[in-house]
Amino acid sequence: MSTHTQTGGTSALREVAASRLFLGSTIAMFLSGLGASAAAPQIVLFLVKELGASLSLAGLYYLTSLAAPIAGYFIGRYSDRTGIRLGLFRICAIAGFVGWAGVALSTAVWMPFAASILLLAVAGAATSQIFTAVHDELSRKPGEANEGVVAIVRMALTGGWIIGPVVGAWVAAEYGLRPMLWMTAICTLLQIVPLGALNVAATPKPAAAPGATPHSSLRAMLPLLAFTGLFVLVYAGEPIKYGFLLIYMEEHLKLSPAVRGAVIGIQPLIELLIMPFSVGLGRRMGNMRLMSVAAVLGVAANLCFSLWPSAAGMFAGQILMGGVWGIFMVLGIIVAQRLLPDAVATASAIFMSSTALASALGGIAGGLGVAGLGLPQVFFLPALFAGLAACGLALMGRSERPADYRPVAGQSQA
Secondary structure, eight states: OOHHHHHHHHHHHHHHHHOHHHHHHHHHHHHHHHHHHHHTTTHHHHHHHTTOOOHHHHHGGGGGGGHHHHHHHHHHHHHHHHOOOHHHHHHHHHHHHHHHHHHHTOOSTHHHHHHIIIIIHHHTHHHHHHHHHHHHHHHTSOOTTHHHHHHHHHHHHHHHHHHHHHHHHHHHHHHOHHHHHHHHHHHHHHTTGGGTTOOOOOOOOOOOOTTOOOTTSHHHHHHHHHHHHHHHHHHTHHHHHHHHHHHIIIIISOOOHHHHHHHHHHHHHHHHHHHHHHHHHHHHHOHHHHHHHHHHHHHHHHHHHHHOOSHHHHHHHHHHHHHHHHHHHHHHHHHHHHHSTTOHHHHHHHHHHHHHHHHHHHHHHHHHHHHHTOTTGGGHHHHHHHHHHHHHHHHHHTTOOGGGGSOOTTOOOO
16 A cells, blocks of 8 residues: 555544544434444335235335435435535434434334335435535535545444444344334434534535536536446446345355355455445545446456356455445545536536446346246346446546646535
8 A cells, every 4th residue: 555545544543533524424324324234124014014015025125215216316306506514404304314214113004115215215316415525525625535535434334334233134124124123213313413513614616607507407416427327337236136136145056054144245345344444545546537447347247146056156246346336435426526527516417326226227137037048047137227227427527627626625525
């Protein structure tokens, strides 16, 4: 590791530790990831066991997440117009608490669906408001460590998603599914506590030049939408993998439960190991180019799943996928905000909520693919998606310049 990278990483840690906003955001994002990921793997089981839903009906619950990008877009637009960041974050967190409490108290199948569409879709915008507030604060103090601060906050969210499923499974086994959902509701509400009543002023917007395209126009948003679409292609492989990889390992490869658990668990470990280096690599190579390379790793990972039918092949695929998300999870939000710099709340909301679209795409493609291609050939589909994304990111990366990654007075680095 270079001295420059070490210094940047240390400086970022010091900035986070010294700032109530950055430290509070880091803790809030950990709680957000912990709560959401605790419930995510258990919600279908809750619908089936507690409310008597059929498996096919329960599976449709995940389609309710398609409301999140719509809610996120309008909340982001409102945040950009008013400059309100943490106030909206608190409203979204409270909506999340009420939504998850409603799910926990549900007595009919329609109730969790309604809570997800009306309340949890709004709650999803809390994360984008945090990253927007962090961006605003960093914009006032450009420096080498700024992107490292974003990386630390993003790592906290990932850390919560790593621990959450384990905690959720334990609570569900020991106390039941409804107490587990109450835990998620409480974690969602507790996001508010580390930031207290803190408020952050929005970054002042420069006056638009005569004849300039308004930041809210479709034309101004095209680069962001193109980038988000490419991210969706990469992320669409995740629901396919988690839907069918475990079945493939158990029924076709006959791997033991311990080996299957190790295969699934190695990816987030690799992610956390790579995340601290993503910012430095992005500065050297260009963020788009680095993410294009990461998408190529996604191609290789899915080819391992489809063409290397052994435990070694599964481990290799998951290690490569750890590389994919160790890069995308840090750089994605940074790039999205830069592509729409005068409307960072809108940019953050569009990007952060796009995983719902990716999950829907992956779910549909996986269902059709496994019926038409079977296992493990279904993994050729996410390989194809990642390959298309790699080409698109490489094309977008051709316009990058080294100066884009140097801190300049008054220029945002988040």
